[in-house]
Amino acid sequence: MSQSPEMRAxxxxxxxxxxxxxxxxxxxxxxxxxxxxxxxxxxxSKTYGELARLTADLPDVDLRQRQVAKVPEAAVAKKQHAGMRAAWGAWAMASSINWAIWLIISVTSGDMVYPWPLWVMGPWGVILLVSSVFGGNEDNKKKS
Structure with missing residues (x-):
């Protein structure tokens, strides 16, 4: 069956x-x-026609015969959800900033200030850890 230019890619x-x-x-x-x-x-691009326009001025290549590298299923299963990676990155950034502020305050005041950043990073980190360990991969849940 040939694809019409209006068909979604x-x-x-x-x-x-x-x-x-x-x-x-x-x-x-x-x-x-x-x-x-x-x-x-x-x-x-959303349609075959839009894809074809991108290569219209180039020598013909049969796109249906092109082999796309396949990722092994095991690698997909171990891959962490992009949203979870972003959440861990936000946690690390916020924790770093809070510890830097705490360190500056401790150094400039002359005594050790109570380590209040633990209250910022602790609960948030525990929630992320539990979500990472027990949350599973959303992509795999959709396939099931």
Whole structure:
């Protein structure tokens, strides 16, 4: 079955076009600026027609025959959810800032100030730890 230009494209098709664009950049048909512009347009594209326009001025490549690198299932299962990684990053940043403030106050006051950053990072960290350990991977739950 041939795809009409109005049919919606999937992430797999976008990945195939990205691989083709990388190859054309590697052999010098596209500059890095052109590649970056097309890549930005690529991930905004929704239909086969929009994908085809990105490679219309390049030599033909059969996108259906392109092999996309597959990630092993075990690696996907171990991969932490992007939202959880962001939450841990926010926790680490807030904890670092609070400890830096505590250290500055302790040094400038001349005595050790009560380690109040523990009250900021402790409960938050425990909640994140429990969510990370027992929360599971949301992507795997959707597949089940």
């Amino acid at each position: 999937s992430d797999v098709e976008r990945d195939r076009v990205a691989a083709v664009l990388r190859e054309h950049t590697a052999v010098g048909r596209l500059t890095m600026d052109e590649f970056n512009e097309r890549l930005e347009q690529l991930y905004k």
